[in-house]
Amino acid sequence: MSEGLMSRRPSSPPPAAALLPDNDDILREILLRLPPLPSSLPRASLVCKHWRRLLSDPRFLRRFRAFHRRNPPLLGIFNTAFYGLLQFTPTLDPPDRIPSARLSLQVGHGDEIWDFLGCRHGLALILNQTRLELTVWDPLAGDQRRVPVPPGWFRNEGAVYNAALICNNHLAGGVPLEAFKVVLLRGLLDADHPQLFASIYESETGVWGDAISIAIGVPVTLVNPSVLTKDSLCWLVQEYDTGSDGNHILEFDLDRQALAVFGAPVGTEESCLELVRMEDNKLGLAALLDDVTIQLWERKAGSDGVARWMLQKSIKLDKLLSVGSPIVGTLIHGYDENGHVIFISTSLDVFMIQLKTMQFRHLFKAMFITSYHPYTGFYTTGNISQYLSEVSFSFSVYVFCNIFHALIKH
Known part of the structure; x- marks a missing residue:
């Protein structure tokens, strides 16, 4: 071999490149991360x-709902200020604002007696005491399921009723009406033997479970929608006897299917109360002590394993809200357990307050004093043509190409 030449060893072949998902797979993962x-x-x-x-692929929409299941957007609130009408008021700004007429619903006929019992997991629950049935309603899809109440449930005059629902497959992004449960409550106001009853309905079997009961000390009324904690549904119950020791909480354990009753924090007997859900899905309570002070409590287990109420913070509304005039006539109107948002009014000005960040927003001036039922969900069935008039094609291409490149970099 000549001096200027070096022997060359055959080079080893480069390692095989890792297989990448095709472009559609990458694109789906990027689109999955768009705001809900x-x-x-x-x-x-x-x-x-x-x-x-x-x-528009149903499989993608299911994944989209599952991906954002922890933070569904607050689309608006329902109220029953006008009898026979379940009125929807949007809380988002354009172009995300859903028209009120799109989700409002005419309820009942003539002199029928009905109650709106709240929303959860994209569904709403209505109790018709005249027809003795519950309606589970999907406002976005417009679908309804009617469930007859258990036989004999309404046989006692002077009883009080409430109910709550949960969607079995909401964590998997399923369509809400595919599988759900309803917990129905009944309270007997017999002064000598007051009791509370509960029964649970499973949509997959179409059967009500056996009634579960608990004896209570005095007659009570069931107020406000329930709050879903880690493994329980909880309601605020108030005593009819104003000379007794005030407010209590009714807990229905979903795993054990058992009822329990315990007291509200000491010192909140004369307060306007709202159950809330704290971090780690623990039970909390907001107590409006006066026009400017809200106390936020959490129920925690101590070292002895006994659960007690612990004061977490006090909120001074006169320092938080940008209201020019003195704050008077404050009321609590509702609570969104997904966003940890409470709805209050002062002098008929309605505000929503995020209880963790203390960010607030003025919504509107109320004409009526009523309860507000927050509604969260994934409005993924919007009419594309209505957006063509709002967003130019070139602007959309520009925006989403930038989103694409920004996500690729990360």
Whole structure:
């Protein structure tokens, strides 16, 4: 071999490149991370027909709901200020604002007696005491399931009723009405032997479970929608006897299917109360002590294993809210357990307050004093054509190409 030449050993072949998902798989993962707001998917659909096809796939929509299951957007609130009408008031700004008429519902007929019992997991619950049935309603899809109450449930005059629902498959992004449970309550106001009863309905079997009962000291009324904690549904119950020791909480353990009653924090007997859900899905309570002070309590187990109420913070509304005039006539109107948001009014000005960050927003001036039932959900069925008039095609391409490149970098 000549001096200027070196022997060359055959080079080893480069390692095989890792297989990457095809472009559609990458694109789906990127689109999955769009904000769960009503305008997100319709606007993304404007980019091209290919994107529209991916975004309209029911399998993608199911994954989208599952991916954002922990923080569904607060779309608005329902109220029953007008008898016979379940009125929806949107809380989002355009282009995410859903028209009131889109989700409002005419309820009952003529002189029927009905109660709106709240919302959870994209569903709403209505009790019709005249027809002796519950209606489980999906406001976004417009679908309803009617469930007859257990036989004999309404046979006692002077009884009080309440109920709550949960969606079995909401964590998997399922359609809400596919599988749900309803817990129905009945309270007997017999002064000598007051009792509370509960029964649970499973939509997958179509059967009510056996009634569960608990004896209570005095007759009570069941007020406000329930709050879902880690493994229980809880209601606030108030005593009819004003000379007794005030407010209590009724707990229905979903795993053990058992009832329990315990007291509210000491010192809140004369307060306006609202059950809330704290961090780690623990039970909490907001107590309006006066027009400007809200106490936030949490129920915690001590070292001895006994659960007690612990004061977490006091909120001074006169320092928090930007209200020019003195704060008077304060009321609590409702609570969103997903966003940890409470709804209050002062002099008929309605505010929503995020209880962790203390951020607040003025919503509107109320004409009536009523309860507000927050509604959260994934409005993924928006009409794309209505957005064509709001967003130009070129702007959509610009926005989503930037989203695409920004996410690729990360």
